[in-house]
Amino acid sequence: MEVKFERLKDNINTLAQIGRQEDGGIYRMAFTPKEQEGREWLIQQLKLANIPSQMDGALNIVGRLENDSNRTKPAILIGSHIDTVPNAGALDGALGVLVALECLTRINEENIQTSFPLEMIAFSDEEGRFGGMFGSRALSGQLNPGILEEATDLDGHALKDVISALGFEPYKALDASRLSEEIKYYLELHIEQGPVLDVEELSVGIVTDITGLFKWQVQLTGAANHAGTTPMELRKDAFMGLADFAHEIPRILDENGSEDSRLTVGNASLYPGSANTVPGKVEFSIDSRDVNLEVLEEIKTACRKTLSAIARRRGLQFDFNEVSVIEPVACNEAIKKSIEANAKKLAYDYKLMPSGAAHDAQMMAKIAPIGMIFVPSKNGVSHSPHEWTDWHHIEKGANLMLNTILDLSK
Template sequence: MTINFERLKANINELAQIGKQEDGGIYRMAFTPKEYEARAWLENQLCQGNIDCHWDGALNIIGRIADDKNEKQPAILIGSHIDTVPNAGALDGALGVLVGLECLTRIKEEKLTTKFPLELLAFSDEEGRFGGMFGSRAVSGQLNPGILEESIDLDGQALVDVLKDLGHDPYQALDASRPNETVKCYLELHIEQGPVLDVEDLSVGIVSDITGLFKWQVQLTGAANHAGTTPMDLRKDAFMGLADFAHEIPRIIDENGSEASRLTVGNATLYPGSANTVPGKVEFSIDARDVNPEVLKELKTACRKTLSAIARRRGLQFDFTEVSVIEPVACDDHIQKSIEKQAKKLNQRYKIMPSGAAHDAQMMAKIAPIGMIFVPSKNGISHSPHEWTDWHHIEQGANLMLNTLIELSQND
């Protein structure tokens, strides 16, 4: 079977207009008027396809196909998200939802018999206005009242207040949790958000693992002093501590990491920030990633030991706060093989590869086996108006998802 590519293409172009501004970027952040406009658009598409549609307590949009014979069976879920970061491109998240919509629509049109119900999920707030992956965390039972009450966006708006203003009881998000026995598996198609498939001229990627990560906010404190009168050997220069650590990153990965390891200092602030003052304090971030939880632990230990040693040598004080931790997950071997089998049938050039970015699938792995398909990102660009995937690669990825979904839905 093949998708209706012209319909999928039209849907991609239509949804991309919702929230688009003069700078070319899409601004469709979670729970904003433009995101609600996109929700209404998606609901209308589901209705046109005669697919039952409802919202759960976490404001996830759910489209469902079921019949009398399979109604009580666990469902096969396919999804992603339609919210965006500010100044976004057209495909991150949205492509996975639209491909899922097209798959369910084609199965409905062909009146295919499936052993399991099929559901499309458009998860709420994946991109992180209130922390990220809100909808998938809710479905997978990883929310609690404390998380709801502590979630605040960058403008200081509280999640509970925003949901109340929209007419929703925020605590109903806790009711969105799905028992494991109601979900057979979860599938997601996504742009790679990296350059590998594009550089290697491949059509699709079959995801083997999704990276875990930890994020730290680090503080090195020394002594601010005059840049002209303080001898170099008498300084407690906080910036030099950061510089030392930056030079140690390759060694840390060589000794404690793997080929999948990533270690990044993404932002730094010097205090007092004067050109003629030795920095007395520096605050900076560390983002560390790997697909192996044991490697992540080793990276964490190595970072802490390295920073402690630098602080002692430089006469600095070292403190850090662990901002977030996400555990890595492996994609299900059976689902991987099903995707690979269909890729071969479709004569597609593919690669089995890890994901260096986090996805809703990572949360869903708590309650069900997962599988992911990547399509290439031109020049590896994502979260940008320049984000794009060639149409023929989108078509191939969608056809691969459709045929994998059919196989999984017709076999025990």
Template sequence: MTLQIDFERFKSNFNELAMIGKKADGGIYRMAFNADELVAREWLEDQLQQYGLKTRRDEALNIIGRYETEANKDLPAVVIGSHIDTVPNAGALDGALGVLVGLECLICLKEQGIETKYPLEVIAFSDEEGRFGGMFGSRAFAGQLNPRIIEESVDLNGVHLSEVLRSLGVDPFQALSASRPKKDIYSYLELHIEQGPVLDVENLSVGIVSDITGLFKWQVQLVGAANHAGTTPMDMRKDAFMGLADFAHEIPRIIDENGGEASRITIGNVALYPGSANTVPGQVDFSIDARDVSLEVMNELKDACRKALSAIARRRQLRFEFVETSMIYPVACDEAMQKHLVNNAKKLALNYKIMPSGAAHDAQMVAKIAPIAMIFVPSKNGVSHSPHEWTDWHHLHTGANLMLNTLIDIAQIP
């Protein structure tokens, strides 16, 4: 037996949520805990309550809907999760899709009177996208927060997370009580757009995630000497920008020698000082974002980046410093849960691919306390974090049905 979601209801909910935080430029601005995200939270709670699902907010302001019976209420839960906060000028799918699919799955099972061995939960995690650093809610859920993280979390405008939570009437340090013990969580599923081009290019319906990339971020500073652009001979310069340029050209070699197919290194933010057109740059600050699904490879990439930058600094007579601003460890998805996904993809006659995730997800945090699995649906032209982000309706329908049928297999009908 295979089940189908109520796709018209799903579309209606999708379109309603997509309008919350949408601005004149077509983008959605539902950053964590801003006014529009708070409206979206209320909307989601209204939907959960409308369909008779037990609804609560935990101490980290994660929104949790639960479908349980008298027979299973004391057993560990099978959880579907994602987030409804967005980056600035976002599309309608990233994060929200997973929550809406989870909502629809629980509604379907409740409406049809299908009882499972394990209770079911859908969770919208707080601040996945990183207004205050990212994955706040799932880190709290998995017991990965500490007081220092809460104290130091601040957005780009200098607003502290603790201030925002207090303005909502919440003690920020209560988030430390949101952690769930391993015995309470049986497994975790997440559905997400791929945020890359692979499924779209290969014309595949779904991706079954094998591993989720780890990543480290560095803030790097190269310091030389600012000087006159006209009077300083080329061979006498201590040009900080040239050090950056040298390192940028080293990246392909570093990946070839120390990385693998899943390796990525990106310089995404650069600031030159003093920033004058007729001055040799005396300092450059830049970011490095490096990713792989293997911790061993990540460590090799770290060593290679450090050695390359040190050598360049010596050659260019620069001072090299860096700070590691974040480190997220890679995780492997549970093999048994992957098999459930593969079996159901075959039953539904879907074209699928087993693939790694190059983006981080809440699942990465939950993996600390429970086995995890993820489903990807195609991103048209590989676009994400943009108003142009889109997935064809039939792919959304397909992914949701795969989630629904796999959920039943994992949660088990007694």
């Protein structure tokens, strides 16, 4: 059985018009009228496909296909998100939702009686206008009133005001949570957002794990002083501390990391920040990722020891705060096996690979076994209007998802 690819293509192109601006980018940020327009369009598509739908309290759209014999069984959820970053491309999130829609539509058209109900889901605010993975966090029971009360976006808009302005009741998001007994599996197809499949010219990736991460904001404090009169050996130059640390990154990963480990200093500010002053303070970020929690902990310890030693040597004070921690999750064995068996059956070349980016699946792992399919990102580009995947890869990814759903719902 195959998806109707022309219909999927039309849907991808149509949704990509919602929120598109003159610069070619898509602006369908979470809880904006454009994202809401996307939801309404999606509800319309579900209606056309004769799939009953509803919106839960966290503004997730759920389309459910069930029959008399499977109604009380746990459901297989398939989805992703339709919100975007500003100036986005057409596929991040949207592709996973539209593939889920197409799969359910096909199964409904063929009147196939699955043993478990199937649900298409479009999560709200995956991209993090208000912290990220809001909808999947709510559905997996990881939301609390404090988060709803305090969350604001970068412009200072409060989450609860923004939801109210759309005409919804913000605290209803707490009602979106579901029990693990209600969910058999969660499946997500997503663009890779990295270069691996594109470089290796593969159509599909089977995700083994989703990386966890820790983010630190680090401060090294020395003494700001005159760049001309302060001898080199008498300086407490905070920037040199950062330079030393940057130099140690390969060693930290060689000694403590795995081949999947990443460590990035993506943001740094020097103070006072004038060309003729020795920088007395540097603030910088550390973002480190791996698929193994213990490895991540070891990298953390190594960063702390390394920065302490550098601070001692250069007469600096070292402080940091942990901005966020997300634990890595492993994909479910049975789901991975099914995806792999179906890739073989369809004669698709594939690769088993970790996901370096976070996804709704990571939240869903709290209450359900998860599995993910990747399709290639051309040149590894994402979060950009240049984000793209060749149609023939999309078609294969969608057919692999359809066959996997049919297999797992037998």
